Amino acid sequence: MQMPIPNADVISRKSQIVARLRQVLPAHAVIDDVVETRAYECDGLSAYRCPPLCAVLPASTEEVAAVLKICHDMNVPVVPRGSGTSLAGGAMPTADSVILGVAKLNDVLETDYNDRIIRVQTGRTNLSVTGAVEEGGFFYAPDPSSQLACAIAGNIAMNSGGAHCLKYGVTTNNLLGVTMVMMDGTILEIGGAHLDAGGLDLLGVICGSEGQLGVVTEATLRILHKPEGARPVLMGFNSSEVAGACVSDIIKAGVLPVAIEFMDRPCIEVCEAFAKAGYPMCEALLIVEVEGSDAEIDEQLAKIMTIAKTHNPVELREAKTADEAGRIWLGRKSAFGAMGQVNDYMCLDGTIPVSALPEVLRRIQELSKEFGLDVGNVFHAGDGNMHPLILYNANEPGQLELCEAMGAEILKVCVEVGGCLTGEHGVGIEKRDLMLVQFDPVDLDAQMAIKDVFDPKWLLNPAKVFPLASSESRRAA
Amino acid sequence: MTPKNETEISEAIVSAKGPLRILGGGTRPIGKPIVGEALSTAGLSGISLYEPGALTLVAQAGTPLAEIEATLDVENQRLAFEPMDHRGLLGTTGASTIGGVVAANVSGPRRIAVGACRDFMLGVRFVDGAGQIIKNGGRVMKNVTGYDLVKLLSGSFGTLGVLTEVSLKVLPKPETTATLCIHDQSVAQAVAAMSAALGSPFEITGAAHVTDARKTLLRIEGFAKSIAYRTEQLQNLLKAFGAVDVVTEQNPWPDIANVTGFAGVTDDIWRISVRPSAAPAAVAALPATSRTMLDWGGGLIWATAPQGTDLRANLAAFKGHATLIRGTADVPTFHPEPAPLAAITAGLRAKFDPRGILNSGMMS
Numbered sequence: 022m023q024m025p026i027p028n029a030d031v032i033s034r035k036s037q038i039v040a041r042l043r044q045v046l047p048a049h050a051v052i053d054d055v056v057e058t059r060a061y062e063c064d065g066l067s068a069y070r071c072p073p074l075c076a077v078l079p080a081s082t083e084e085v086a087a088v089l090k091i092c093h094d095m096n097v098p099v100v101p102r103g104s105g106t107s108l109a110g111g112a113m114p115t116a117d118s119v120i121l122g123v124a125k126l127n128d129v130l131e132t133d134y135n136d137r138i139i140r141v142q143t144g145r146t147n148l149s150v151t152g153a154v155e156e157g158g159f160f161y162a163p164d165p166s167s168q169l170a171c172a173i174a175g176n177i178a179m180n181s182g183g184a185h186c187l188k189y190g191v192t193t194n195n196l197l198g199v200t201m202v203m204m205d206g207t208i209l210e211i212g213g214a215h216l217d218a219g220g221l222d223l224l225g226v227i228c229g230s231e232g233q234l235g236v237v238t239e240a241t242l243r244i245l246h247k248p249e250g251a252r253p254v255l256m257g258f259n260s261s262e263v264a265g266a267c268v269s270d271i272i273k274a275g276v277l278p279v280a281i282e283f284m285d286r287p288c289i290e291v292c293e294a295f296a297k298a299g300y301p302m303c304e305a306l307l308i309v310e311v312e313g314s315d316a317e318i319d320e321q322l323a324k325i326m327t328i329a330k331t332h333n334p335v336e337l338r339e340a341k342t343a344d345e346a347g348r349i350w351l352g353r354k355s356a357f358g359a360m361g362q363v364n365d366y367m368c369l370d371g372t373i374p375v376s377a378l379p380e381v382l383r384r385i386q387e388l389s390k391e392f393g394l395d396v397g398n399v400f401h402a403g404d405g406n407m408h409p410l411i412l413y414n415a416n417e418p419g420q421l422e423l424c425e426a427m428g429a430e431i432l433k434v435c436v437e438v439g440g441c442l443t444g445e446h447g448v449g450i451e452k453r454d455l456m457l458v459q460f461d462p463v464d465l466d467a468q469m470a471i472k473d474v475f476d477p478k479w480l481l482n483p484a485k486v487f488p489l490a491s492s493e494s495r496r497a498a
Numbered sequence: 499m500t501p502k503n504e505t506e507i508s509e510a511i512v513s514a515k516g517p518l519r520i521l522g523g524g525t526r527p528i529g530k531p532i533v534g535e536a537l538s539t540a541g542l543s544g545i546s547l548y549e550p551g552a553l554t555l556v557a558q559a560g561t562p563l564a565e566i567e568a569t570l571d572v573e574n575q576r577l578a579f580e581p582m583d584h585r586g587l588l589g590t591t592g593a594s595t596i597g598g599v600v601a602a603n604v605s606g607p608r609r610i611a612v613g614a615c616r617d618f619m620l621g622v623r624f625v626d627g628a629g630q631i632i633k634n635g636g637r638v639m640k641n642v643t644g645y646d647l648v649k650l651l652s653g654s655f656g657t658l659g660v661l662t663e664v665s666l667k668v669l670p671k672p673e674t675t676a677t678l679c680i681h682d683q684s685v686a687q688a689v690a691a692m693s694a695a696l697g698s699p700f701e702i703t704g705a706a707h708v709t710d711a712r713k714t715l716l717r718i719e720g721f722a723k724s725i726a727y728r729t730e731q732l733q734n735l736l737k738a739f740g741a742v743d744v745v746t747e748q749n750p751w752p753d754i755a756n757v758t759g760f761a762g763v764t765d766d767i768w769r770i771s772v773r774p775s776a777a778p779a780a781v782a783a784l785p786a787t788s789r790t791m792l793d794w795g796g797g798l799i800w801a802t803a804p805q806g807t808d809l810r811a812n813l814a815a816f817k818g819h820a821t822l823i824r825g826t827a828d829v830p831t832f833h834p835e836p837a838p839l840a841a842i843t844a845g846l847r848a849k850f851d852p853r854g855i856l857n858s859g860m861m862s
Contacts, residue, residue, distance in 0.1 A: 135693040136773045159697075180642045191640065193649065194617045207838050214773035216609070216797045219819035219833045220861070221658075221843050222616055225649020229642050246699045269551025275574060275670035317724045324721075372638040375552040404639040405552070444640035452643070459643055460633070467632045467850070468645040474845035486644065 022069050022450055025484050025496065027116035031097055032074065038097055038119070039075055045087035050125070052076040061102065061120045065167070066110040066451055068421055073100065073114035080125040082200055082208060082238040089236065090206030092119055098480050099204070101232035103175025104146065106167040108368060109449025111179060111231050115484060123174045126238055129153045138197060138214045140241045143174035147181075150242065159244040162189035165445065166357070177237050180229030182445035187403035188279045188312075189245070191445065193228040198241035201227060203234075204476040214241055226471060231447055232482045234475040248312035251279060254322050255308055255349045256329045257301035257336035261285060264305035265378040267332045268402045271309065276324050281403035282308040282353050285382065288360070288397035288410070289352070295359030298352035301336035307402065308353055356399045357410070364395075364412040367424050371435030372406045372444035384434050385409055392427040394420075406444035407435065433458050448486045456488055465491050502541040504623065504631055504662040510537055511660070512629035517855045520656035522560065522598025525591075526584045528823055529655060529831045529860040539597050542662055545569055547637065553668050554620065554637050559597025559661040566596055570668055578669040579615045580606030580751075586761040588824055597661045603653030606755035607704035607717070610696065610794040612669070616652035621665035624651055626658065627851025637665045650846075656857040658850040672719035676729055677745040680714040680736060683707065686778040688714040689796040691739040693774060696795045698735055700728040706754045707792040709781070714739075715750055757800050759791060765802035766825025768809050772797065772818035783812045803827075832861050 031038070039053045052058055053075040063070040074097070079085045092099050102112040102122045114120050126142035127149075133139075134157045141150055147168040150161040164183035165171055171181070177199070182191040189195070198212030211227070212218030227234055258264040261283075268281055284292065284306045293300045300306060311321040322339055329337055340346035352359075360366050373381050382398060389396045400407040409431055413424040432442050432452065436459045442452045456465060465487055472479065472495075479496045501507045511518065517534030539560035547556040550573040557566055563581065570576050581604040585591065598604075600622075605614040612618075621635030634647035651658060680691055688707035695702045695716050704717030718728050733742040753759065760767055765787075772780050777796030784790065784801055791800045803809050805826045810833065813820055819833035835843060847854070 133773075133775065134697050135690075135775045137693075137697055138773070158699075180646070182640050182642075186640060190613060190617060191642075193646065194613050203838075209838050209842075210836070211839065213817050215771045215818040216794055217603075217614060217771050219771070219821075220835050220839065221846065222603070222649045222653050223839070223842065225616060225646050225652070228649075229646045246697050249699050272553060272670070273551050273573065275673065277670060313724060314727055316727055317721070320721055320723050372640045374549065374554065374638060376549055401640070406638075406640040439636065440638050441636050441641045441643045443643050444638070445642055447642050448644065456644065459636075463630050464633055465644070467626065467630070467634070467647060470849040471645055471647075471650075471846065474842055474849060 023489060024071070024115055024450070025489060031117040034095070035074055038095055041091045041095065042075070042077055042088060045091065046077055046079060046084055050078045050080065061114060061122070064105040064107040064110060064112040066108055066113065066449065069110055069113055069450065071114055071116055073118050073120040074116065076120040076122060078122045078125050082202060085121065085202045085236050085238050086206040086208055088121060089202055089204055093205045093478065093480060096478065096480065098483055100482050101174070101178065101236045103144065103172030103178065104170050106171045107175060107179065107447065107449055109443070109447040109451040111175070111447050111449040111485060113450055121236060123172060123236070123238065130239060133214065134159060136214050137244050138241050139244050140239060141173060143177065143237050143240050144172050147171050147173060147176055154244050158246050160247050161242055161244055162195055163192045173240055174237055177228050177240060178230065178232040179447035182406065184280045184282065184401060186401070187281065188277060193225060195243045196224060196228055196240060197243055199224065199227060199237045200239035201235040201237045204478065204481050209235065212241065231449065231486050233472050233486060234481070249314045250318060251310055251312040252318050252322065252340045252346050253308050253310040253349045254325055254340065255306065255336065255338045256334045257303035258305045258332065258334055259303055261305040261382045262379040263332050264307055265375065267307065267329055268375060270328045271325055272403070274324060274328055276311070276321055278309045278325070278403065279312045280308070280310045281401065283398070283400050283402035284353065284356065285398040287395060288356060288399045291363055291397060292352040292356050292359045295362060296352045296355040298348055300352050303335045308349055353399065360397060360410045360412065365415040366410045366412050367428055369407065369409045369411070369428050369431055370443045370446040371432045371440055372404070373435050373438050373440035375402065375405045377438035377440070381407070381434055381438060385431055388427055388430050392423060394424060394427055405440065429455055450485060453486060454488050462491065469495060499535065500538045500541045504542065504625065507537070507625045507660055507662060508629040508631055511625055511627065514855055517858050520660050520857050522595035522601065523562070523593045525594045526598060526602050526604070527588060527590060528602065530862060532857055532860055537660065539595060539660065539662070546663070550575055554665065555668050556637055556663065556665045557596050558663055559595065561596050563594040563596055563599060574671045575668045576671050577618065577666065578608055578612045579618050580608040580755055581615060582606050583756045586756050586758045587767065596664055600652050600664050601654065601656050601661055607706055607751055607793050610705055610797070611701065611703040616649050618667045619648045619652050619664065620667055622648050622651050622661055623663040624659035624661045627853055627856050632659065635665065639667055655860050657847060657861050658856070660856065674722045674725045675717065675719045676725045677750060678716045678729065678732055679743045679745050680739050681741065682712045683714045683739065685709060685781045685792065687739060688792065689774055689777050691736055692716070692795040694736060695732060698732070700732055704751055704754070705795040707796070708759065709790045709792065710759070715745070715754070717751060754791070754793060757791065760789065760800065760802055763802050764805070766805055766807060766827055767823045768801045768803055768820050769823050770799040770801060770813065770818065770820045772799065772816050776816050780813060780816050783815070784809065785812065830862055
């Protein structure tokens, strides 16, 4: 993965930069020791590493503003970091950058069940937002797989999704307001506890901007009352076409499940060997979950099973109890761990129109043969967000590159059939150089024009999202 | 001008000698009247893709809203954000277009449950003020590839670009709808009742209070058995507020969505967005003669005010914003922004419309 050549001038000024930062932060909040900065050398895309110039851990919005103003004035790039769980390299540093971690900003500032909002500092983890409102019976809906560790700051930067988006939407649909610090230290307040922020939808463009427009330090989030209950049904089919048709029929029938998860045979086999969840050995497995009271769940599951039966499933298993529900989810929830036991893997994240599913699965299998790497598919079928897992051996020279090349081909297929490169992980550095597969230069220019307004010097997370050649003139300016 | 396609729109913008007034169906003349040559999207019409099983629809911006709704109806689907029809309130005629709905980010009572128009937007194609044809987003439900200009363009009232094509997520229509009514509620009681209902697991899809009639209305949608169950649960949950009746007469929600209760009044009409719990105090701060109606559980207040009143002065203590939807007051239509936000807004306009010719001044 190509990264820009670090700015030697910035690196040569390290001691001055650190000294200035120590003027506005407590000594322990500025980490410049070469051993300690290694803790920040990568994120969840751990194949790529580079220790930053230094790392800072501000404890308030004002401290974030002070840090950014110093870096702005001294022309130092800044890479914001939530919990560092990005699978796309969104928080990967460069040698000339200051890592700005929000981990110390983790307070709950306000909870209001009447207005159904919570306001938090953004270093707080996703799951602990729900933890803060659970006693009131509420939850925060977006649930990325990394929710135990990932921070709201990163969720906002990447517009994170999760398994339950079909019903509840992704981060952008649940974000009502932010306090954000721009690169020059200006503090912005956008939106709040009211439902629609006024003026242009800046909240909409900030969410998913991968930390390139500002550092969000506080967020007002929509919370919802938990449903009375939820139960899944498991169904197995002899072809992915039939499974895809079944998903389409369920949606057309007016049932809106909270989750529809899909696994293909390679994935079923690995998960079953690992978790022994009792999955049928078949070409395609669906887990469809619905919510409500017991009676409501029964009614919805009955409708879903009636539809499923018209597609001649090889297995159809309704969870009647919490234990049965747990067993149905067991294999799916251990999918990534199970795959990891078998081999190293790369998890892709392209989205496709649901109708293109059979074609895309077939072409992935063709690519698998061509590249000689196995692929398992597990994904959110309701919204077409695929997660092909390409298995490779990281210790074998050349395999990572081969895997990346195959991943790129799969993502090109996703775009070709009308989908996109990334559904919920973000572009980061991982998909940066594929952006021109999906966009024309004029489309990327329009996006970069937004960064020009928020960060005219292109100092915030500059080497991400846009192909380096596309952003070069701006980064050099 | 009525260009026939995207390229012609681009050419019209490139060759424009002065300001342009972007027209969809012309049913929502919100904002400062624009001086300029009319540029209509009526020539760009038609649904280019509809996949009911994928809950996706793509249409040219000038497609009449009625055509989209009729097409969705055949498959028992709908635009779940329930776009408001402004014609009654604003005294306009003509046919609303989907591009106009998106440009104004028009939503209705169901916004409280499912989100606004912008939350259903999957993709856009538009022509910016330099005539460049730009696409963003796409036709799939989960997409974080690059910056989200789809949201930025939604609700930008044609000031950043002329929408030429929009992709939307659609949803199934429910089998059954029921409306519950609590009578004789003050605004404070109504907001408390609506908050209790919206904070329950019973999936309220509309929560409004008709202040004149002192009626609080709650909507639930879904399968028949579920409606029966939730009706009973809500009646029990809300019994402290009084009897909770099931409304059997005409469906009250179109009138709430379209604010038809204020259609004939001569006063100015304001749309106020506050946190729901602030609604009772905000209503109390309005002029004595103001009439109000609350939607979104109290988060959206529709208010009348004597002609020329600057309601923002009354509401200075509240966070949120107020828009002058119809009226004579010599005030900005949209709520003035704090300086740093105004600077960003101006910066974005300068990038997307460097000559300042697209609906220039409309959002001021």
